[in-house]
Amino acid sequence: MLLDMLSAIWSQLLTLAEVLKHTFTKADTVQYPEEMPYLAPRYRGRIVLTRDPDGHERCVACNLCAVACPVDCIALQKTEDEDGRWYPEFFRINFSRCIMCGMCEEACPTYSIQLTPDFEMCEYDRQNMVYEKEHLLISGQGKYPGYSFYNVAGKSIAGKDKGEALNESPPVDVRSLLP
């Protein structure tokens, strides 16, 4: 009985000491937004659409991000320009549904869709959480510089003829009978 009491008092004293000790340690609180925290480049925040080294939209509207999205918050429609490139006619992300899981980025075959270390997207009006292509498309290449999908794809576009992609031989002459 007495032993129990002494043990309880000892525990109380230890706790008080622990609290007192924190008076002399540095505070963990960050003075956000005056002080910005460090976020790694791989942080999964606001989603952007990037461009290839030539400044063209990387997105080819293949719909893989949309189908990978577990909350179905990406919608887009493919169209084609006069160069023969596929691109999205519209590209919409409903960020009020997005869970920042990064599945879209993993699914993207052209490194177009990327998650960025930016999380400051709060809005008072939920409708403003709907981002269209004009809000998503940035002018840079993002995390994967130098990649251009059409340089490795077989489809020809203006400025890149058949046989000019990586590891391609020039178009064959079908009429040749040489062995």
Added chain:
Amino acid sequence: MPIITVDGYELEVKAGTNLLDALLSRNIDVPYFCWHPAMGSIGACRQCAVVQYANKDDDRGRIVMSCMTAVTEGAIFSVDTNNAVTFRESVIENLMLNHPHDCPVCEEGGECHLQDMTVMVGHRNRQYTGRKTTFRNQYLGPFIGHEMNRCITCYRCTRFYQDYAGGHDLNAFGSRDRVFFGRAESGVLENEFAGNLIEVCPTGVFTDKTLSKNYTRKWDLQSAPTVCTGCSLGCNTYTSERYGELRRVHNRYNQEVNGYFLCDRGRFGSGYVDSPKRIRQAGMLNAAGLYDVVSKDSAIEHVRSMLANASKIKGIGSPRASLESNQSLRDLVGEDNYCSGMTNTEREMHAVILDVLRSDLNSPSMSEVENFDAVLVLGEDVTNHAPRLALSIRQATRNKSLKLAAETQLSEWQDAAVRELAQNQRSPLIVVTPMTDRLDEIASQSLRMSFGDITKLTQGLIDALTSDVSGEKQRAGSSESNEVVRGIIETLLAAERPLIVSGTSVGSPELLKRAANLAAALKQHKKTAGIFLCASEVNSLGVCLIDNHHSLESILDEAPEVVIVLENDLSLRLGHRFDSWIAKMPRLIAVDHLDHLTTSKADIVLPAATDPECEGSYINTEGRAQRSMAVFKPAGNIAASYHWLDALRDVTRVPSEIRAALANQFSELQVLDDAAPDEKFRDAGGKQPRMTHRSSGRTAMYADISVHEPKQPIDEDSAMAFSMEGNQNRSPSALRAYTWTPGWNSNQSIHKFQIEVNGSDVAANPPSFVFSDSESFCHYPRGNISNNVLIPQFHIFGSDELSAFSDELSQRVPLPYLRIRSEDAQRLGLTKDDGVMCDQVKKSTPLRIIIDDDLPVDCMVYPKIAELFELNGLDNASFVRIDGWHSPPAIITSDRTN
């Protein structure tokens, strides 16, 4: 049935089949490319390799191609053994050497057989570091895109196009790894069935341009089982939608109707749904002759008051509208005031078809046509009027080669060998038409004569057959025509199963009656003889059955005060009589979906849903009742015609209630309900899904309008839901929106839904034929033979009411022409390629003169396309030559061709 052993399990399989067919039928996955269920095996791709063991003690075995291996009693195979697995993986690795890195920008992606098979064999990493072979593409017309880099050289395209569909302008060119599949030079693929290349090609070499224009992946398409409304055959289709627009039409397997293939009109002809001429709001004609948009309620109010103030109200139905819509109109105006919307001649022709279907004459289904070993085509332009049937007739001519194969104990599925054996030997096909016919090239005999002469020839055949029976002497006639008659009779009697084919494109009820008489006479000699008559439109037989013998003319002659026209452009049926009729028409209410001559003359127009937008029942030319389901809910005021017409009477009925009303009045139509489950059907408590389980974008599709996702529309009319919830793999086939099974994303998944390969659907409703073959056939008495001078030429593109409203298809509609014999041209002072104006053609369209001395004497031919319909029934038109006229180019010839 032989028993084979596969991986230690004993399987009972169908005798005479190949191993691949047997394995797929027993639900064992084996990858394949060149084999196609409808086209047999050639063993070109080496993908379906398995190991066969000589006996139980053999532990090494040898690799065989399962598609080229017959199943024999006691044979031992292994699909899963290491040898076979590594072999198959290396085959695909080789096939993929030159395959471009294209999937994200390929229309086939997501429903690609090559993707599926690559995943199935487990090939993942590319080891080859050499350069990829590339090809230049060709322009193949407005329907089909070409991307030759993706080819894996399985030869399916040329086998379908040349061997199956009889095309000439697609071939394999070049040698070794330069083999190229395309045309000799860029240009439109000519064959009427070219669109099937999209589905036949296991990868993305041939893609659908009409889909690519507004591309959607298969997993995002909201689809429903539909019935093609392009012609009277009622082929089964899947129609698909996204964002409120119709995106594509794909084949829906129905063993008894269209099997695996569609014609290009059916596949590419549904653009009218999103046509700029679509009527999307109710409209009322104002004093200025323009239409004011009115709300749904006020439109109904106006029509009701118009009907209340009139005593003589007539309803004109439509053979292209569903039975439900026609019945709803019939309920509104009363059965004596309703007509089917067909002219006297059309009605009379369809009455013959009804008689034949009700009689004990053998009327085969479209797929059964392939089993007949002699075909006589009487006047019908099969390829242009009922296109898919032409493909079946082409297969029927192969019976000779199958017979030869059977004699040499060669299996039917040994496709290359059977064709090699037969060379050009075909079962007899006799084509008797006024114009050159697409089937001429495979016909054993082609005869050019006017419809009047064809009728006389038919009578000659009947006489010859019946006189044989009664022993009478043959009627006197020219020895030449007797020779022809004798030749045809010999051919028909020599066959095991002769078939007579005719149809309403002949425009003469008398010819159809005699064709039926001929079939009956032939049946006296050959019990197996059959007759196939093609109706005009998708529901011609259906409306003919419910119209109490009222034709369009009889209704109009009664000078009604108000006429309600349901989905029917009367100008196309009445021809030059339309203007005089419309001039004295007091009040016209049109329920339709497109802006055409009839709707533009109406006082009130109610916007009707097109066939992919509402449920409907149709009776095809075989007398088969089929249900087409709604693919999506149209926006705005558009509603199904039957809902509009019911609303005018202030009643609300779901389609099954309208069908019940039909069944009450017409005992034959009781089978309508058997065509598909009604709206009360539930599977595990739920409705059947129209979307795939992986449909994307649900919370973003309409987020630009409002971030609060709209509720999915409710479908009260059917047991299908506009939803991804439910299990389509368990759906009855009439409610299955698409075919997909795990690992089989492409249309090749169909074998998972067949009882066995090429068998019927596992969940098919039993065929619901409207007519029982009970009545014995009564011979028609002989009527007068009339001879038309002006003959309309049907065209697969442009001769039906709707498909020419499609963007791409309208490019293939022929330019107006007049085909005449050289002596007629001389008489009229015309030469080849002159442009002439005809005083009876509207829009002042110049006709190009084509000289054709193959035409029967005194015949002139014009194209049956909407612009020229007024030529109908015209005998004394005058032609004026236009000086310095040049024919415009027939079709666009340039496009991106890299």
